[in-house]
Amino acid sequence: MSSPAVPRTEIAPASIVERLVSFACLAPSVHNTQPWRWRYADGVLTLRADLRRRLPAEDPRGRDLTLSCGAALHHLQFAARALGWETDVVRLPRGADESVLAQVRVLRAGRSPVVPQDLALLRTRCTDRRRFTAWPVPAYRLDDLCRLAAPWGVAAAAIADDGARFRLELLANQALSELGLDPGRQAEQDRWIGRSGADGIPAALLPDDPDPLLARSRFRPGLLEDTRMVLHGGDRVIALGGPYDDVAGWLRTGEAMSALWLEATREGLSVVPMSQPIEVESTRREIGRSVLRGAFEPHLLLRVGWQAIGRSELPRTPRRPLADVLDS
Numbered sequence: 334m335s336s337p338a339v340p341r342t343e344i345a346p347a348s349i350v351e352r353l354v355s356f357a358c359l360a361p362s363v364h365n366t367q368p369w370r371w372r373y374a375d376g377v378l379t380l381r382a383d384l385r386r387r388l389p390a391e392d393p394r395g396r397d398l399t400l401s402c403g404a405a406l407h408h409l410q411f412a413a414r415a416l417g418w419e420t421d422v423v424r425l426p427r428g429a430d431e432s433v434l435a436q437v438r439v440l441r442a443g444r445s446p447v448v449p450q451d452l453a454l455l456r457t458r459c460t461d462r463r464r465f466t467a468w469p470v471p472a473y474r475l476d477d478l479c480r481l482a483a484p485w486g487v488a489a490a491a492i493a494d495d496g497a498r499f500r501l502e503l504l505a506n507q508a509l510s511e512l513g514l515d516p517g518r519q520a521e522q523d524r525w526i527g528r529s530g531a532d533g534i535p536a537a538l539l540p541d542d543p544d545p546l547l548a549r550s551r552f553r554p555g556l557l558e559d560t561r562m563v564l565h566g567g568d569r570v571i572a573l574g575g576p577y578d579d580v581a582g583w584l585r586t587g588e589a590m591s592a593l594w595l596e597a598t599r600e601g602l603s604v605v606p607m608s609q610p611i612e613v614e615s616t617r618r619e620i621g622r623s624v625l626r627g628a629f630e631p632h633l634l635l636r637v638g639w640q641a642i643g644r645s646e647l648p649r650t651p652r653r654p655l656a657d658v659l660d661s
């Protein structure tokens with residue numbers, strides 16, 4: 334008598350893993366540094382932080398770098414599911430050196446259908462820094478997005494009440510002024526922004542004037558002192574974070590950010606990270622204390638809003654070739 338067929342677990346061939354890593358590398362990263370390295374050996378895909386791509390002045394502790402790698406890790410899991418594969422992820426494996434952020438096994442038990450819409454989302458998600466429309470994003474949509482963080486063990490809060498939002502605006506402007514005075518940070522911006530090649534942010538994707546209101550004025554800039562606000566009317570803000578400001582938390586927050594951003598993209602919402610208020614330690618602490626009322630340590634802020642209908646499609650931010658980031 335023949336025994337019932339037991340589904341055999343299949344380990345992904347290298348060709349599938351290469352495809353998944355290509356999708357993972359579409360993830361957002363700070364200054365488009367793409368600070369990740371992948372290695373596939375003995376059925377295990379290892380994700381390492383590429384510490385040479387850390388921003389020493391703007392990101393001395395590697396928070397933004399780890400968030401970026403977390404986003405790539407989520408993109409990988411999302412792509413695997415969309416292609417009918419399962420992933421088994423071990424984060425910060427014990428005994429590995431500190432650059433190892435995760436080890437992933439890509440497996441298939443049985444056949445799952447491919448979800449082309451999800452693969453399309455990975456390709457269409459982008460950072461569109463053009464001014465959002467004034468249409469408010471309904472509170473329930475923000476709450477739904479925030480709820481997506483919990484399965485990753487990440488706290489999320491929409492900064493909804495007027496007082497908290499006002500304090501956040503002030504702190505965000507304070508952080509920008511501080512960063513503007515730091516020559517090290519400015520040099521770092523110059524290095525990564527407006528360059529051509531496979532990384533960094535092309536000038537075509539950055540607003541031509543930091544304050545479009547001023548650009549539209551009928552007068553040339555005068556001497557009247559005014560505050561250039563970084564948040565505008567239609568912008569909504571979501572804070573992501575956790576109980577500690579540490580690598581384990583940043584990695585998970587990166588995954589949650591990616592989950593939330595892809596879902597927002599599906600709904601036609603635009604997401605733009607706002608990391609400077611978190612990069613300045615004094616404003617980061619104050620956001621935790623007075624905006625989030627001590628609920629959690631903030632790791633990243635996201636601006637969320639609607640882009641105007643019919644806007645032109647943006648050119649894609651470049652990516653490094655797969656051979657530069659994947660060893661096998």
Ligand SMILES: Cc1cc2nc3c(=O)[nH]c(=O)nc-3n(C[C@H](O)[C@H](O)[C@H](O)COP(=O)(O)O)c2cc1C
Binds near residue numbers: 360398404606607
């Ligand atoms: C941790 C992190 C911080 C970021 N901070 C900012 C920011 O402060 N301002 C901004 O305009 N974009 C920010 N970005 C977006 C990146 O610049 C963007 O993801 C990158 O240039 C790649 O472009 P893409 O998202 O269109 O693929 C950040 C992204 C990450 C992952």
